[in-house]
Amino acid sequence: MRQSFVPVLTVLTFLVVLWYAAAVWLNAPWAHDRATRSGEVLTTQTLIADTWSQDKPKLPAPHQVATEIWQTTVEKNITSKRSLVYHAWVTLSATLLGFVLGTGLGVLLAIGIVYNRVMDMSVMPWVIASQTIPILAIAPMIIVVLNAVGVSGLLPKAMISMYLSFFPVVVGMVKGLRSPDAMQLDQMRTWHASAAQSFWKLRLPASMPYLFTSLKIGMAASLVGAIVGELPTGAVAGLGARLLAGSYYGQTIQIWSALLVAAALAAALVGIIGIVQRVTLKRMGMS
Amino acid sequence: MAWLVFAVAAWIAGYSFNVWLSRRPPSRWASLAAPIVFGITLIAVWEGVVRGFEINQVLLPAPTVIAARFVTSTEILWVDFVQTVFKGALSGYIIGCGAAFLIAIAVDRFPFLQRGLLPVGNFVAALPVIGMAPILVMWFGFDWQSKAAVVVVMVFFPMLVNTVQGLQASDSMQRDLMRTYGAGYWRTLAKLRLPAAMPFIFNGLKIGTTLALIGAIVAEFFGSPVRGMGFRISTSIGQLALDLVWAEIVVAAIAGSAFYGLMAMVERTVTFWHPSQRK
Amino acid sequence: MAFGNSADVMASKTDGATPIGGRDAATEAVISARNLDLTFQTNDGPIHALKDVNLDINKGEFVSFIGPSGCGKTTFLRVMADLEQPTGGTVTVNGVSPQEARRSRAYGYVFQAAGLYPWRTIGGNIRLPLEIMGISKAEQAERVARVLELVELAGFEKKFPWQLSGGMQQRASIARALSFDADILLMDEPFGALDEIVRDHLNEQLLKLWARTRKTVAFVTHSIPEAVYLSTKIVVMSPRPGRITDVIDSPLPHDRPLEIRETPEFLEVAHRVREGLRAGHADV
Amino acid sequence: MAFGNSADVMASKTDGATPIGGRDAATEAVISARNLDLTFQTNDGPIHALKDVNLDINKGEFVSFIGPSGCGKTTFLRVMADLEQPTGGTVTVNGVSPQEARRSRAYGYVFQAAGLYPWRTIGGNIRLPLEIMGISKAEQAERVARVLELVELAGFEKKFPWQLSGGMQQRASIARALSFDADILLMDEPFGALDEIVRDHLNEQLLKLWARTRKTVAFVTHSIPEAVYLSTKIVVMSPRPGRITDVIDSPLPHDRPLEIRETPEFLEVAHRVREGLRAGHADV
Amino acid sequence: DDVTLQLKWVTQAQFAGYYVAQDKGFYEEEGLNVTIKPGGPDVAPTQVLAGGGADVTVDWMPSALSAREKGLAMVNIAQPFKSSGMMLTCRKDAGVESTDDFKGKTLGVWFGGNEFPFLSWMNKLGLGTEGGEDGVTVLKQGFNVDPLLQNQAACVSTMTYNEYWQVIDAGLTPEDLQVFKYEDQGVATLEDGLYVLEDKLSDPAFEDKMVRFVRASMKGWKYAESNPDEAADIVLENDASGAQTEEHQKRMMGEIAKLTAGSNGALDEADYERTVESLLSGGSDPVISKAPEGAWTHAITDKALN
Numbered sequence A: 001m002r003q004s005f006v007p008v009l010t011v012l013t014f015l016v017v018l019w020y021a022a023a024v025w026l027n028a029p030w031a032h033d034r035a036t037r038s039g040e041v042l043t044t045q046t047l048i049a050d051t052w053s054q055d056k057p058k059l060p061a062p063h064q065v066a067t068e069i070w071q072t073t074v075e076k077n078i079t080s081k082r083s084l085v086y087h088a089w090v091t092l093s094a095t096l097l098g099f100v101l102g103t104g105l106g107v108l109l110a111i112g113i114v115y116n117r118v119m120d121m122s123v124m125p126w127v128i129a130s131q132t133i134p135i136l137a138i139a140p141m142i143i144v145v146l147n148a149v150g151v152s153g154l155l156p157k158a159m160i161s162m163y164l165s166f167f168p169v170v171v172g173m174v175k176g177l178r179s180p181d182a183m184q185l186d187q188m189r190t191w192h193a194s195a196a197q198s199f200w201k202l203r204l205p206a207s208m209p210y211l212f213t214s215l216k217i218g219m220a221a222s223l224v225g226a227i228v229g230e231l232p233t234g235a236v237a238g239l240g241a242r243l244l245a246g247s248y249y250g251q252t253i254q255i256w257s258a259l260l261v262a263a264a265l266a267a268a269l270v271g272i273i274g275i276v277q278r279v280t281l282k283r284m285g286m287s
Numbered sequence B: 001m002a003w004l005v006f007a008v009a010a011w012i013a014g015y016s017f018n019v020w021l022s023r024r025p026p027s028r029w030a031s032l033a034a035p036i037v038f039g040i041t042l043i044a045v046w047e048g049v050v051r052g053f054e055i056n057q058v059l060l061p062a063p064t065v066i067a068a069r070f071v072t073s074t075e076i077l078w079v080d081f082v083q084t085v086f087k088g089a090l091s092g093y094i095i096g097c098g099a100a101f102l103i104a105i106a107v108d109r110f111p112f113l114q115r116g117l118l119p120v121g122n123f124v125a126a127l128p129v130i131g132m133a134p135i136l137v138m139w140f141g142f143d144w145q146s147k148a149a150v151v152v153v154m155v156f157f158p159m160l161v162n163t164v165q166g167l168q169a170s171d172s173m174q175r176d177l178m179r180t181y182g183a184g185y186w187r188t189l190a191k192l193r194l195p196a197a198m199p200f201i202f203n204g205l206k207i208g209t210t211l212a213l214i215g216a217i218v219a220e221f222f223g224s225p226v227r228g229m230g231f232r233i234s235t236s237i238g239q240l241a242l243d244l245v246w247a248e249i250v251v252a253a254i255a256g257s258a259f260y261g262l263m264a265m266v267e268r269t270v271t272f273w274h275p276s277q278r279k
Numbered sequence C, D: 001m002a003f004g005n006s007a008d009v010m011a012s013k014t015d016g017a018t019p020i021g022g023r024d025a026a027t028e029a030v031i032s033a034r035n036l037d038l039t040f041q042t043n044d045g046p047i048h049a050l051k052d053v054n055l056d057i058n059k060g061e062f063v064s065f066i067g068p069s070g071c072g073k074t075t076f077l078r079v080m081a082d083l084e085q086p087t088g089g090t091v092t093v094n095g096v097s098p099q100e101a102r103r104s105r106a107y108g109y110v111f112q113a114a115g116l117y118p119w120r121t122i123g124g125n126i127r128l129p130l131e132i133m134g135i136s137k138a139e140q141a142e143r144v145a146r147v148l149e150l151v152e153l154a155g156f157e158k159k160f161p162w163q164l165s166g167g168m169q170q171r172a173s174i175a176r177a178l179s180f181d182a183d184i185l186l187m188d189e190p191f192g193a194l195d196e197i198v199r200d201h202l203n204e205q206l207l208k209l210w211a212r213t214r215k216t217v218a219f220v221t222h223s224i225p226e227a228v229y230l231s232t233k234i235v236v237m238s239p240r241p242g243r244i245t246d247v248i249d250s251p252l253p254h255d256r257p258l259e260i261r262e263t264p265e266f267l268e269v270a271h272r273v274r275e276g277l278r279a280g281h282a283d284v
Numbered sequence E: 001d002d003v004t005l006q007l008k009w010v011t012q013a014q015f016a017g018y019y020v021a022q023d024k025g026f027y028e029e030e031g032l033n034v035t036i037k038p039g040g041p042d043v044a045p046t047q048v049l050a051g052g053g054a055d056v057t058v059d060w061m062p063s064a065l066s067a068r069e070k071g072l073a074m075v076n077i078a079q080p081f082k083s084s085g086m087m088l089t090c091r092k093d094a095g096v097e098s099t100d101d102f103k104g105k106t107l108g109v110w111f112g113g114n115e116f117p118f119l120s121w122m123n124k125l126g127l128g129t130e131g132g133e134d135g136v137t138v139l140k141q142g143f144n145v146d147p148l149l150q151n152q153a154a155c156v157s158t159m160t161y162n163e164y165w166q167v168i169d170a171g172l173t174p175e176d177l178q179v180f181k182y183e184d185q186g187v188a189t190l191e192d193g194l195y196v197l198e199d200k201l202s203d204p205a206f207e208d209k210m211v212r213f214v215r216a217s218m219k220g221w222k223y224a225e226s227n228p229d230e231a232a233d234i235v236l237e238n239d240a241s242g243a244q245t246e247e248h249q250k251r252m253m254g255e256i257a258k259l260t261a262g263s264n265g266a267l268d269e270a271d272y273e274r275t276v277e278s279l280l281s282g283g284s285d286p287v288i289s290k291a292p293e294g295a296w297t298h299a300i301t302d303k304a305l306n
């Protein structure tokens, strides 16, 4: 952790410098465009100043995004509709519900696949195929169909999160539940353990490292799902709504700040799972 | 009612057939047939339920309707397929995976980068595509280049992380052996670490296949020429041509699964030596 | 030396009274194999892991199995434990089928590697079969304490496996097999991974334990001195197809200090085992 | 027995002429360690893997290292091979630093596990060091054929490692170390995973090879008979901190049939090694 | 009584009438409990209506008629918007001064049911839409005006009340731009109308609900027309995304008022006929293949407005 501080900082510094440079490069055409139309002459200095302070830049400068994030998180009351904290919370609730549902579904499917030969033989290719369907395309249909049967509110969004997050959990848990070696399974046989006993006492604990890795990927996927799910519900609130409203009005600064907050949210959620993982595995003596 | 009975009957028939299959000694044939039977069962149940409950075709068309549309629209589907898969997804996939591979080697060569780049990379990887897509469309224009860019962003990190992990997969004894031969960095890379990394690299490549397709389609929602699978899906929803939407989804699913299957096959020939590939 | 019919060999060897303790073992066959065959079907064609194997193990005997790699030792042990189905012949354990014996938890099995669960402490690992067999908490604690004492690991109950040396892990694994007090112990190269000194020590311990508890033990090993030192009966096997080529009753006394390994009697038995083994190797 | 200063022991042992072959070995030290120290820094605190180790290995000698697990045998071999940096003292190989020796490919190293690359055939594995050393294709083929012959694996060139038994893999790994014909062979428990018969056979082969090629061999083992059977000099080590407690020159003749293991001289040396080992164990 | 209204787009002054009616209690006065669901680029109002997620929806006539032909019997029950706000906004520096300059240019068009008026216009101009020298290259415009600002297209679709002002806000001046209003080109189609499912209308209770709904909504619209600033404020309060600005909404309300002016809510049959004609002539692949029947009714407005 500590040894990576300096390298991370270096890379970040490099990225920020690159970002500023890219902002000049990408925003310069517009600055020139406007200058020619108004007949101004741009010096290098005014050009750079202009590219870093445009209202709707092609690429906003880091400080513009930082200011926007600061204004929409710290300086706004968190119950305000203009507060990113409020929108992050809206997205977070759908993410968490979808994550719980997805994990549940994933684990159940994995148990089915591991314990039932019929499922083992037939389900997996379709689980993979399900992930090749563009979610953005069927999200509106899912929402409408669920609406038609009277389900609305948080749940439809959570279902889309679930759709994206169950996949890594199935894949990881099938691997994990199969990770006990033949000898460990034979041991259970010699003690004449029931299927339930071998599950709780052998397969499940053995799958823990795999479970946590899957949970991390699943959580990130779930967040993407929640954001996608916000669009076909009228994008009323949430980070997805901010992204959409931002692109609708060409508010690049708003897009970038919503993007970064979404990524930070994902990082935080994954980080929390990481902590739980470390504590659990430590207590299980597996780290 | 008859259709609902049909759905239930189809389910029972499919399930019992697979039970029968699973009781037989395992064979290549059975492992191929089981998922197919499962899929056919699903489709039959879908047909039965849609017709049985008389679900409006603008909400969920029946498989037969989709199939009929598929057959009459092959020309459109093909044009869209070329635009999205060949131009957008494939070029992005190749550029993204290729760049990730090269950077992985650089990251591996300089541990400083590894400690610095990977955490930042993980953060960047968490940026949702839905947000990236409009930006990239703005930067790279509305044609396939922006779709390829979205795909590059999507496949880059899974590939990078897997390759970096793979390059560390050779055990220390194998590396020590190379030292005793006085082999340098590049020789060790070529003769030991790359072959040992192959299972991981293919993991990244396989994950990338589905991501590439989804990325290319999703990006078309945010501006595109008047062809492409994402274009067709988004505009057809507006026109309530749900059968065409589903036909495109079927193409996407087939293409995605085939792409994945192809990678899995290449993997099997390249990493034939890996315990998971041996029988 | 080559043995045309192992059943004959069997008869001539096991019918005599065992020289140890003077008890008449022949009347109390605990494990009995008759014309045992086991063929694995693989995509390279069938592998005859066991062919026409006949053997009786009597109550309280310590039987070692020795033979080159792949001769079917593990397979034979696994058949006794109902972990593998023979394709021909019969095995009975305590007069019933191996499956029934397994259901009644008639034996403890010690695998080649320690195979402790890393997420359980040593105590937790030993408690595992007891939990599965539904033994009360109080008794679990008591038994765990007792077997830990037996393998000299008292005080390590709360430690995790990786905090112990390989030898200690192996002892924990033996403790686990002992915890539920089965009459039959099946041990598959339990000391394979240990260094000679630790191995000697564990051999001594095992012998003491056996003398005290009068369990029946089937023991697989690669080491000739180990086989000779431990056993009342040594079964030499040879591969392709796996079969019994020699059964040697040990003339050594019941009480065996480590030094016995340098006595002429010991060396003689060892020599005979080595000859038997070499014959098996030459066959190939 | 405890040795206060291993350097003294060293001096008194190695200065005399070796009893084998009558050549004056002391003047031809191929590997020489002086006051060698190696401490690993771990998060549990430092581990003294080697402390104050002095040793000379002469040209053409076969030196075995024996000692309980964790006493630093592997570490010592790795220092000689420049796979580990000593934290104190010096080692020279052929008069130069281990690093230079490694660069000039002065030795072949056989690891404890076979460590063959699964994606290469047996032939490909043996060819690997030759490719790296830039030897011509034709000569590669010739050498591969020769060493395969040597370890009796002719005909298995095209097989993949997992298609061979453990013993065959181990032999392939030895063939690989022999292929580039280095003068020094470092072998870390190469026969650990094999059964006794195969092991005996390979021991014989190794001895023959050594006699024929006059290589210098440093050999780590856990088995006392193996050490005594193979070596001209046996180095007994003891752990925490890893140090040399005894260096035994073998009085056995150069020519050693397997039966030599039952002679009194052999047993006497074995006994002395065992005593040395036990002393080390008791220390702990 | 509960009524759910599905909007065609996100919460903005385009739908001020409904929000005003809600906020001012006009719906309540009619005994209605109205839920307003915002739309967006990923919401197809027709599909929501079909799925039962809404009782009534705001939609444009081309998309409603096309849905009708696809088997979803949508009926126009009221038409608060009299005229069309759709136009093509071009950059003069891209060389577009008149419709003759379109040839060989790239034009941004909204799809999803909104492309039909454009296609019939191009058809009328005799321009192909498959690209090349003699036709125009069509680009599926996302939901913003970036392609124009980034010079990726010579023209983009805009609404008088919305996207046009985004172009202006971005720094282009009206002098830099050449606009073509569909109204002026004679290809205008009817925009925001209220649609319900035909079979539901046969239920007198539902019909009565709609009568009250339309009455209250029109009251809202007329209030919004005369109090644009207050209406814009009400819209802002109802915008849950917090993305709208006061300045923009007030301006939009001003423009919207121009479009609703002249409509009392009842559909003008002549407008309808013009729309149908325009859609029937929509180039090679017309939106509707034959004139629809029963696609509108005056039954509701007749009762509501008297």
Ligand SMILES: Nc1ncnc2c1ncn2[C@@H]1O[C@H](COP(=O)(O)OP(=O)(O)OP(=O)(O)O)[C@@H](O)[C@H]1O
Pocket (backbone or CB within 6 Å): C040, C041, C042, C047, C048, C049, C067, C068, C069, C070, C071, C072, C073, C074, C075, C076, C242
């Ligand atoms: N599950 C299996 N499928 C196919 N062949 C098997 C299987 N298990 C064992 N064999 C084969 O059966 C033969 C006997 O194997 P077994 O494990 O019993 O040998 P062993 O005597 O225990 O050898 P070792 O000393 O190496 O442990 C071997 O040739 C082996 O390859």
Ligand SMILES: Nc1ncnc2c1ncn2[C@@H]1O[C@H](COP(=O)(O)OP(=O)(O)OP(=O)(O)O)[C@@H](O)[C@H]1O
Pocket (backbone or CB within 6 Å): D040, D041, D042, D047, D048, D049, D067, D068, D069, D070, D071, D072, D073, D074, D075, D076, D242
């Ligand atoms: N890389 C390392 N980091 C920390 N400690 C190490 C490392 N390598 C070895 N050790 C420690 O150094 C000591 C000597 O290890 P070494 O591997 O040389 O023992 P050994 O004699 O070869 O034992 P064995 O017979 O089990 O192979 C041990 O206590 C070991 O734990």
Ligand SMILES: Cc1ncc(C[n+]2csc(CCO)c2C)c(N)n1
Pocket (backbone or CB within 6 Å): E008, E009, E014, E041, E110, E111, E112, E114, E141, E142, E143, E159, E162, E163
């Ligand atoms: C993806 C997409 N883009 C544009 C429109 C057209 N549209 C319909 S209502 C409205 C609001 C005007 O500000 C606009 C732009 C659409 N339907 N879908």
Ligand SMILES: [Mg+2]
Pocket (backbone or CB within 6 Å): C073, C074, C075, C188
């Ligand atoms: Mg075995």
Ligand SMILES: [Mg+2]
Pocket (backbone or CB within 6 Å): D073, D074, D075, D188
């Ligand atoms: Mg070692």
